[in-house]
Amino acid sequence: MAVEVVYRSSRDPERLFMDKAEADRHDKMLELAESLADVLLKAVPSLNEQQVEDLGIYMAKNRDIFARAFKNQPDALNELSAADTE
Amino acid sequence: MAVEVVYRSSRDPERLFMDKAEADRHDKMLELAESLADVLLKAVPSLNEQQVEDLGIYMAKNRDIFARAFKNQPDALNELSAADTE
Numbered sequence: 508m509a510v511e512v513v514y515r516s517s518r519d520p521e522r523l524f525m526d527k528a529e530a531d532r533h534d535k536m537l538e539l540a541e542s543l544a545d546v547l548l549k550a551v552p553s554l555n556e557q558q559v560e561d562l563g564i565y566m567a568k569n570r571d572i573f574a575r576a577f578k579n580q581p582d583a584l585n586e587l588s589a590a591d592t593e
Numbered sequence: 594m595a596v597e598v599v600y601r602s603s604r605d606p607e608r609l610f611m612d613k614a615e616a617d618r619h620d621k622m623l624e625l626a627e628s629l630a631d632v633l634l635k636a637v638p639s640l641n642e643q644q645v646e647d648l649g650i651y652m653a654k655n656r657d658i659f660a661r662a663f664k665n666q667p668d669a670l671n672e673l674s675a676a677d678t679e
Contacts, residue, residue, distance in 0.1 A: 541664065558644075565633075577656045581625045
């Protein structure tokens with residue numbers, strides 16, 4: 508038995524990471540997901556909480572692809588179908 | 594009376610533009626909106642057609658802000674509340 512250090516995001520306390528950088532990435536992803544959920548709910552009020560949460564997490568997990576799509580490569584979104592199973 | 598040139602996107606034939614560049618921007622916006630609607634519907638199947646269309650158009654109209662948010666400035670999304678009335 509030994510004491511060990513684990514890391515977690517306060518936004519998702521149940522998920523523990525051995526690696527601090529990984530915990531940090533997870534926290535940043537959730538932060539973006541929450542902000543996205545907020546703005547999307549305001550923009551399309553008929554959505555429910557679960558839907559905007561799912562949308563936010565999906566887009567935040569694929570942020571690089573969406574960044575390129577919004578910048579100037581809409582075709583980048585085609586990569587998502589291939590990555591869907593992830 | 595005179596004949597004049599007007600421009601439109603084949604994706605939205607009812608909207609006519611006097612300026613070709615503006616018609617082109619509108620077409621590009623709708624193209625991105627459609628691609629977004631497709632991927633979001635696959636990602637969150639409980640959404641309906643109208644919701645993903647609204648989401649796609651909202652994000653495509655604000656593509657610069659979303660591009661920055663997805664790249665590395667999640668705070669850029671705060672600008673959307675101010676621009677909501679647009």
